[in-house]
Amino acid sequence: MSWFAALRDTTRTGLHLDRALTDPKRALRGAVAVGLVLFPTLALSGPSLATSAAMGAFIAGTATFQRSFRPRPTIAIAAGAGLGVSTFLGYLAVGVPGAFPVLLAVWAFGAGLMWAIGPTAGVVAANTVSVMLVVVQLPVSVPAALGHGLICALGGAVQALVITVWPIGSWTVQREALADTYAELADYARRLRQDPTAHVDPEPFITARHAATLTPWQERHRPPEMRGLRGIAERIRPALAAIADPKVGAPAEGPERDRAREVLAASAEAMDALAKSVRTGDPLRLPRSAPALTLLTPTEGPQLRGAARRATRRLAGLLRRAADTLDRNDEETVSSTPEYGAQGRLRKPPLSRMVPVAARAVGRQLQPRSAIFQHAVRIAGVVTAAYLLARLLGLGHGYWAPMTAAMVMRPDFAQTYSRGVGRLAGTVVGVGISTLVVQLADPGEWLSAALAVVCIGVAYLTLRTGYALMTACISSYVVFLLGLQPGDPLTTAFERVGLTLLGGSVALVAYALFPTWQSARLGERLAEWLAAAGRYNAAVLALYGDPGGGGGPEVRAALLDSREARSELLQAVQRADAEPFRHSTRLPDVSRKQIDRARAAVGHLGRAGVLLEAHLPAPDADPVPGLTEFAEEVKYGTALAAGALLTGQQVDFGPVREAHARLEEQLAAAPRSEQLEVARSGTRLQLQALKDLERALRRGGGRGAAQQPSEARL
Incomplete structure (x- = not known):
């Protein structure tokens, strides 16, 4: 689609509101936890530490609303610990001339890499960048910086405690x-x-x-x-x-x-x-x-x-x-x-043992062609540029620009632009309404704190309603929370709106100039799925050739790999369809239309494996002759085809066809049985799928590729 159509669709997505609401009890619980941190800290230590504590409780609470299957108290504690570290380091760096932008760039780069672990880790890491920018405003001593970090982490601990004492929908x-x-x-x-x-x-x-x-x-x-x-x-x-x-x-x-x-x-x-x-x-x-x-x-x-x-x-x-x-x-x-x-059983290691696993996941993304690595570079550059630009313009509350950029940036085009539009609209509305309330009502510290807790409760309640509405609530929360500090509300409101527009614009322009197009990666995803589907089919065939060989775990592992590869391709296709124009697939002489036809062929190959798996022989059954050798040909033939697809060579399943001809001769000479007939039908389906794939990926435009029926889809 054109840039105009892509921006129109992402704008609609960013401003769309659903009627769905988060569980009101969970939203109330999250707001109560914020209040339990905010009010005592305000009474005992004043507005500065209260701001840090409330921001820590808010972000830790937001992390528990992400779709994660870990116990929510551990998520809150982990988020609070990350917020405490970012706050402590930020307070230390802001007192050293020129150190804070460097720390901000490094921390933002690391936050971008957290997407390699999963969406929850990526979102929480981006929030730590925002908290670092919000609470770090004036240089303090090392003990004071440590106190701010600990009080910020305390917010996460209180969220975990409230969740443990007040369980709601644990499973x-x-x-x-x-x-x-x-x-x-x-x-x-x-x-x-x-x-x-x-x-x-x-x-x-x-x-x-x-x-x-x-x-x-x-x-x-x-x-x-x-x-x-x-x-x-x-x-x-x-x-x-x-x-x-x-x-x-x-x-x-x-x-x-x-x-x-x-x-x-x-x-x-x-x-x-x-x-x-x-x-x-x-x-x-x-x-x-x-x-x-x-x-x-x-x-x-x-x-x-x-x-x-x-x-x-x-x-x-x-x-x-x-x-x-x-x-x-x-x-x-x-x-x-x-x-x-x-x-x-499927065991998940505790968070304390996840560090090596996370390190390996991040390490695999440290290469220039990785989408996660490109996202990390992009978010580091955008956040740092927005911060320095706000400082050069001499604007007060300059942290709103990089904070907006950090919250907007996502690894793909559709999410970045839809969130950018929603963030801009929500911030303007939220800041405008909350500033009007502050200007007219002139609330004191305690009333501002109470209004902040109410706003965060509504934000938790509207997490599923729409990003624009949730952002409006969060912006109001931040305004009331920072209203504990002295300053002119009206002037501050104009500055915040302007800086939000600045940060959002920098993020959107940066993605347009340094994009990560999913369309260009469809060929890679297709090759990964083809190789995985070949391993799955080979594992199933091997069990027919040797029923007592104990190949059940291999079949299961290969099925999971094939399923993951197919899911990644489906997600890439969905994201590519939302991108402007049709970008190159990085595969010489292979068009997007050919890739779409090849998807259908690989889908038929995977389905053939599922049909064979449905009739797996018992361990004491007689082996089907010739299937062990044919399984090896399928495995290596699909692996070679995946490599040929990536390197620009012609995909050729000639050796597989020859192996199938030999298999047919062996099956014809073997005694007839129901198991043999199932194997014969399954291998014929596999061979037909490979032929369709070969025609679909024929170099030079694919005019000879066979048209797949409409039902042969993913």
Whole structure:
């Protein structure tokens, strides 16, 4: 799209308001924690330390509202500790001429790198830059700087204490993640009724896995009904695909297809009920119209046969197990669901042991082509430039410009520009209203503090409503909080609005001049997904060739890698569609249209692996001849194709085709069996997907690339 259209869309997004509100009890709890820090500190130590304490409590509270699956008290303590360190260093540096801009640039660069750990770490790190700018105003001694740092960290500790004493929805995010997985499976089953080659959305499964990775404390306190349900959901997905697929499941037309549609519809209703029960914690209530737990051979009407019948029996057993888990909270039943990891559990290390993990994640991004590294350089330059520009212009309260720049900058175009517009609009409105209140009412210290607490409570309440409205509340909070300091409110308001416009403009212009376009990275994401999908298909095939080889963990690990790679590609495509113009994909002679067709082909390859996984042989089954060798060819062929895609060479699956021809000869000579027929159908689907991919990526414009049907999408 054009720059005008891209800016128009991001402006609408930044100003859009939803009716959704944060849980009022959680918003009240966060505001109460801020008040518990602000008022005693104001009474005992005066406005200066009270400002530091309140800012620490506010940012720590904001961190607990981010979507994270760690215990919220630990998030608040970690955020408070980071705020305390940034405040202490800032106060030390501001007393040394020329040291503060250097510290600001280094700290902002480090904050940008925190996005390598995750969005929560990135947001909290950006907030530490803002707090450093707000509370650090005058040079102080080292003991005083230490006091400000400790009092700022105290805000996070108080937030953690209040959360511990007043727990609200302790497992809400985990329940929602698990329920979203079953809701997606229900929707997937409905789509399969009309489109047997439909694809499932990987994001709920990825989120549910993160939610199921627990700390030792969470493992001890997890509700019993949440044990094992994610593993059941993972096994339901291939069973649904195996029932619907016309190659290895029910025929494309006829009575069996009608029966398969009935099975899928009943399963969807059952999984909707499961999702509702998981989300609310209420007892499971299956609808009367959903015979999903009795999907065995019907006494009358058409019957499924062969692989479709076996997949239906497996699906019925999984649904019964999920229902029993919710009905009886039977830990022994749920623990039988296979999980790969230490003692069958996914363990999350405590924050104290996360430092080496975080260091490795950041270290992998220290290269010029990394989007995270580019974001870190960009935010460091923008924040420092805004700070120096405000100082050169001689404007009071110059910290508002770099603070705005730090809060606006994000790693991608859409978020940066939508947040920039929302920040500018929200700050103008918030500063204007709060300044008018201060000008007319002339509140004293205590009333200003009370108004600040009210504003932060409303800000917590509107976190899900829209960034512009939340920013208006936060701006009012800062105005009332800084109103504890002496100064002319009207003059200060004009300065803050002007500096906000300055900082936001610098951030938006800097991103336009030094962008990180997702369109240019689509080829890299596609190559990563292709290699991961090849490893997954090879791992599944290897189990057919050697059922007793114990390759289950390899299949699981390869599936997770493929799912993550596909999710990253989907996110890159979504962000690229919001960018102005169509940028180069960094791949010689490969267009965006070819990449879109190649996405469909790799999607078919991944789906072939899912269908084969749905019918994995038992450990004591007879091996299918030739599949071990063919698995190796698929693995190395897709890896070589991914490398060729990145280096500008022609993608060629000739060796894989030759290996498949040899495989067909071996299968034709082997005794016929249901397992062999499933393997033959699956390998043919794999070969067809690779042929489609080869045609899609044909160099020189791709005119000979085969057009994919509309349903062959991600």
